[in-house]
Amino acid sequence: MRTITVNDAVGEALAEEMRRDPRVLIFGEGVATKRHDLLAEFGAARVRNTPLAEGIIAGTAVGAAATGLRPVVDLLFAPFLCFAMDEIVNSAGKLRYLSGGQFAFPMVVLALSGAGWGVGAQHNHNLEAWFAHAPGLKVVMPSNAADFKGLLKAAIRDDNPVLFFMDLALGFQPGEVPQHEHLVPIGRAATVRGGSDLTLISYAKTVHTCMEAAHRLAEIGVSAEVIDLRSLKPLDEGAILRSVGKTGRVVVVHEASRSCGIGAEVAALVAEHAFASLRAPVVRLTGPDAPAPASFPLEQAFVPQADAIVSAAMKLFADIGSATSVTHADFPLEPA
Amino acid sequence: MRTITVNDAVGEALAEEMRRDPRVLIFGEGVATKRHDLLAEFGAARVRNTPLAEGIIAGTAVGAAATGLRPVVDLLFAPFLCFAMDEIVNSAGKLRYLSGGQFAFPMVVLALSGAGWGVGAQHNHNLEAWFAHAPGLKVVMPSNAADFKGLLKAAIRDDNPVLFFMDLALGFQPGEVPQHEHLVPIGRAATVRGGSDLTLISYAKTVHTCMEAAHRLAEIGVSAEVIDLRSLKPLDEGAILRSVGKTGRVVVVHEASRSCGIGAEVAALVAEHAFASLRAPVVRLTGPDAPAPASFPLEQAFVPQADAIVSAAMKLFADIGSATSVTHADFPLEPA
Amino acid sequence: MTQQPDRASPLAMLETMMLIRAYEETIVAMSEAGTGPGSCTSVGQEASAVGVVHALGAHDRILTNHRSAGHLLARGADPGRMLAEVLGRRDGYCKGKSGHLHISAKALGVILTSTIVGGELSLATGVALSQKMLAEDDGIVVCFFGDGAACEGVFHESLNLATVWELPILYVCENNQWQAFVHRRETMPVDEVRHWAAAHAIDSRSVDGNDVEAVHAAAREAVGRIRETGKPMFLETLTYRLRGHFEPDDQSYVDPAELAAWQARDPIALLQRRLLARDELTAAQLRTIERNVRARLDDATLFAEASPFPDISELITDIYA
Amino acid sequence: MTQQPDRASPLAMLETMMLIRAYEETIVAMSEAGTGPGSCTSVGQEASAVGVVHALGAHDRILTNHRSAGHLLARGADPGRMLAEVLGRRDGYCKGKSGHLHISAKALGVILTSTIVGGELSLATGVALSQKMLAEDDGIVVCFFGDGAACEGVFHESLNLATVWELPILYVCENNQWQAFVHRRETMPVDEVRHWAAAHAIDSRSVDGNDVEAVHAAAREAVGRIRETGKPMFLETLTYRLRGHFEPDDQSYVDPAELAAWQARDPIALLQRRLLARDELTAAQLRTIERNVRARLDDATLFAEASPFPDISELITDIYA
Numbered sequence A, B: 001m002r003t004i005t006v007n008d009a010v011g012e013a014l015a016e017e018m019r020r021d022p023r024v025l026i027f028g029e030g031v032a033t034k035r036h037d038l039l040a041e042f043g044a045a046r047v048r049n050t051p052l053a054e055g056i057i058a059g060t061a062v063g064a065a066a067t068g069l070r071p072v073v074d075l076l077f078a079p080f081l082c083f084a085m086d087e088i089v090n091s092a093g094k095l096r097y098l099s100g101g102q103f104a105f106p107m108v109v110l111a112l113s114g115a116g117w118g119v120g121a122q123h124n125h126n127l128e129a130w131f132a133h134a135p136g137l138k139v140v141m142p143s144n145a146a147d148f149k150g151l152l153k154a155a156i157r158d159d160n161p162v163l164f165f166m167d168l169a170l171g172f173q174p175g176e177v178p179q180h181e182h183l184v185p186i187g188r189a190a191t192v193r194g195g196s197d198l199t200l201i202s203y204a205k206t207v208h209t210c211m212e213a214a215h216r217l218a219e220i221g222v223s224a225e226v227i228d229l230r231s232l233k234p235l236d237e238g239a240i241l242r243s244v245g246k247t248g249r250v251v252v253v254h255e256a257s258r259s260c261g262i263g264a265e266v267a268a269l270v271a272e273h274a275f276a277s278l279r280a281p282v283v284r285l286t287g288p289d290a291p292a293p294a295s296f297p298l299e300q301a302f303v304p305q306a307d308a309i310v311s312a313a314m315k316l317f318a319d320i321g322s323a324t325s326v327t328h329a330d331f332p333l334e335p336a
Numbered sequence C, D: 001m002t003q004q005p006d007r008a009s010p011l012a013m014l015e016t017m018m019l020i021r022a023y024e025e026t027i028v029a030m031s032e033a034g035t036g037p038g039s040c041t042s043v044g045q046e047a048s049a050v051g052v053v054h055a056l057g058a059h060d061r062i063l064t065n066h067r068s069a070g071h072l073l074a075r076g077a078d079p080g081r082m083l084a085e086v087l088g089r090r091d092g093y094c095k096g097k098s099g100h101l102h103i104s105a106k107a108l109g110v111i112l113t114s115t116i117v118g119g120e121l122s123l124a125t126g127v128a129l130s131q132k133m134l135a136e137d138d139g140i141v142v143c144f145f146g147d148g149a150a151c152e153g154v155f156h157e158s159l160n161l162a163t164v165w166e167l168p169i170l171y172v173c174e175n176n177q178w179q180a181f182v183h184r185r186e187t188m189p190v191d192e193v194r195h196w197a198a199a200h201a202i203d204s205r206s207v208d209g210n211d212v213e214a215v216h217a218a219a220r221e222a223v224g225r226i227r228e229t230g231k232p233m234f235l236e237t238l239t240y241r242l243r244g245h246f247e248p249d250d251q252s253y254v255d256p257a258e259l260a261a262w263q264a265r266d267p268i269a270l271l272q273r274r275l276l277a278r279d280e281l282t283a284a285q286l287r288t289i290e291r292n293v294r295a296r297l298d299d300a301t302l303f304a305e306a307s308p309f310p311d312i313s314e315l316i317t318d319i320y321a
């Protein structure tokens, strides 16, 4: 084991997979400028800058994937995916099915999101749930360097389109990553802390917030299990249901907005398939249903904090009959 | 009261609002060709054909809305919204907030979706949940002629961007529509059938399937309440919670796919805020996590049917401890 | 890559054009009889499809759109499997999942048909990148699209990337003067899309799209140039959508004079008259072709109608690889 | 709509350019000191902003992008409120919610700033439609964007719609040779975007973007023509991004010779030299302007830093109207 940053883990995964398989290539706006190590090693045909046009970047990846290449495209910030939805959703996600299985689309789309840079909602928008709602795609969003590396390598080897979301705030976070070949299978959650009284479920940077909350809960005698989903589609339903079967209490935490988010899916899953085990309301703690502001204190307040997790958790041990709404910073339920 | 089709109800709403407010205009691919009655009455400046380019159609609406017009744009089929996501989500949904409230975006986007025409997944994709997940937007999806008319009129009068989804299969469905001015407020669900044993929650064409199921359930002594959500954002959380508070059992039904769909939001809401009332697992019955096929029998099978609703409902009256997965046509939980 | 000489012959092209017409008429008849769905026919545009596709080699690849029957049949697709697909049957090229709008046939090199207008343009660059980076031969990519698709921004993005990356693509714009229910003149300031293409520093030409020999000559030249230079080219076939946008369509919004003028230039009748006049075709030969084509379509219809619907379990197959 | 004569004078333009430069230098200093965030500065592009904006009337409207400080200041925006916005403070033009990337100032007619590259192009047509349908005067719309934005398909969609609908838009492409970390020459086959614009049958010109008098003359002519004809025009200002894409940026990827050549053509130094040579400016006057500008920025900084952060409750206001 050695400690490297998330950004370095991503760089290693790309280099190793490009070394292993000559069909892997990477392109995007500024990719060849920024990843000069890859350019130097693999040459200009496999590491390419593109014109500033997300639609054709994604579309080119889809067409290339269908015909033998294994492209990775860097679309920079998640909101820019809005210019590539047709290519990702209507083409990559549907054309295998519509062609009766004639084509496969082994491709990876990289995108950043999340608070931490003060750049506002046109750069910071957690859109992962959209892709979990669309057919034919896979979605991952890791929380630590080892998973960044292992999941990116798995994504590149996957024969399906994989959306690889990178929480911006994690880029420089160091973490232990095995020296040897390291793959993390898509579709498998990680139980990052064992516990028996309640389950905190999250992904990306709020996993760390959940760990902090779990730590504090432990101090007051509550044993919280923490699950890092890692893969948002396919979701590791077994891991979720097993944990809730044990604890009977769930708080789902993410920065993305609540309505129809990943937390809604997890809560709905639990409410259907772990109902008999549930001992308290299923609580979601999410970012507000607002665009992300640039102003530093507002941006910080946007993200669920450990305090809120702890107090949401504590309420689950109150009398069920009196359980009331526990939402992030007590925002009103309705947008209006 | 008189009986008119959904399509006619839409036409009436447009004409009445254009008559009432000279700032209302409509444009899109073929709008002036297809709506020649509107063209004749309101002229070429307010009823416009456009080039075939959804991005600029939506963007033009956003820019016009910010500066005094009240545009309605017809983007035809929901998958084509993929070419207009930036304009709808990043601009219309966020620029009010990012400008500190300087601008408002009174505009309506029309889009069709759903089974019934055998045209496959690039024309038929129920995407309403995406917009419920994005900030700053409203989303409606009516089930009957009166609501189509009343909600479209309300959407045109709303000072916010409203996504107005039209279930393709309903176009020629007749319904009673008041002769006089008829507005339906956005954000209010309709209890279309009262009941005490369980709540069926749906929107668009599957409301009718729920009604059929409720009818059959009544025959076997089960009293089902049916809620037509109509507005998907804002969601009428009060109406949902009140009904579940009474019945303690819920089946949510829609054609859109399950993962992070509207049903997930409803189920999660109930699991958090009506937990104490729940007497059985919260069940979702949705279209499969697949692109929509063209082949007629497959397309039909894609849509939740009354049989499945009845049997899902019946299972909720079995012993809670033994409650097991009830998904549409027993599809596996994971996409892989 | 050499052409089978007979594929390039006017007679071979006539037969393919007549096959396409007969196929589309079969679809229209089924739709009118209520035994088949509506569809976007290529009636009137057969010369464009055949002139281009008959100029391709076996390793070249094709992307196409919602009005694809001509391209597929010219490429040698089996009308029986196509009809089966249109009817949503198990033996269709896509197991019935596509229906008529996105038929692709990988074995024939007909890759990634998209009915999102502009979709084929966004995908073509990637297919060409594979040809350039992986192919052992000098295969090129042909991307068919309409004048409407050229209004989507991705048209420009595609042409620009193909130029900048030097991708071997023949862009074929079938300018049939209509974009669903909107006339082309309402959507662009010039009559020919080639002006837009030329701005991307792409060699851009237009040709009478109803004259199959002219289309074929232009396509052969373009294909040869692309193989030589590796760079993209743009060819516009000026033609007309003789039937409506989607069956049934009463064309009430169409100027009857314009329609009549183009009907008088029906590409099939035009070629028949010309070949008869040049003594390259006899009335007897023509009748033989007609009979052959008719027979193929009758067989195709029988095949398609006999093919069962897919099993319901197919609803959730072919989603992930 | 008549111009204040002094706005059009070279001296007035010089002062605005110097104000912009001083503003950007303030931001850079804050960013280096860690008291302010990074940002996309307009250093080197002041002539383009000032030449165009000083040619506008009060009822004209502006859309701009991530590199907007010059456009805003030239329009008369208060540097104090701008800095407050950059720092995320309550007194910023957008209450701190925008930060530096999407500052808009409705009262000044600076409408809908988008940091989605191409966003401003997609919105401009709608603003122009309002001008055309609602405005009582002959106000026009100016849309500023970069050479990178011209690579987004929506650029073409916007120009085409403006042509077809005859919308009063002056498209100003600030071609600064860079698109974040990619040189313009890697992304397009020609040196000037105007070739793409011209294909849309739009009157399209380019001008030395570092010569404010040339820009101003071209803009005045264009604005006049648009008021007269109601039709769009395209003006490209050929200029250079003298600092990096986003502070801090070491520009290690930039060719030093290219950078040096453009530094030698710094638009502010160029105008100063010219005015001194023409005896339209004295050294003493220049010092006065420098002092004025410095004083304004000092005040602005004090104002901005004194402005409080917004209350946390602001997180969920201004979402819906």
Ligand SMILES: Cc1ncc(C[n+]2csc(CCOP(=O)(O)OP(=O)(O)O)c2C)c(N)n1
Pocket: B029, B052, B054, B076, B080, B083, C040, C066, C067, C115, C116, C117, C118, C145, C146, C147, C148, C149, C150, C176, C178, C179, C180, C241
């Ligand atoms: C993105 C998108 N927008 C709109 C449509 C609806 N539509 C289908 S075909 C068509 C017209 C296309 O015109 P053109 O590209 O010229 O092809 P043609 O039909 O004339 O062959 C339209 C608007 C679509 N399928 N996809």
Ligand SMILES: Cc1ncc(C[n+]2csc(CCOP(=O)(O)OP(=O)(O)O)c2C)c(N)n1
Pocket: A029, A052, A054, A076, A080, A083, D040, D066, D067, D115, D116, D117, D118, D145, D146, D147, D148, D149, D150, D176, D178, D179, D180, D241
């Ligand atoms: C749709 C989109 N893609 C990418 C980006 C990231 N980005 C911000 S500015 C920029 C370069 C823009 O180049 P240009 O339009 O020439 O403007 P300039 O920065 O040179 O002024 C890029 C790639 C973005 N903000 N939006």
Ligand SMILES: [Mg+2]
Pocket: C146, C147, C148, C174, C175, C176, C177, C178, C179, C180
């Ligand atoms: Mg056409």
Ligand SMILES: [Mg+2]
Pocket: D146, D147, D148, D174, D175, D176, D177, D178, D179, D180
């Ligand atoms: Mg630039």
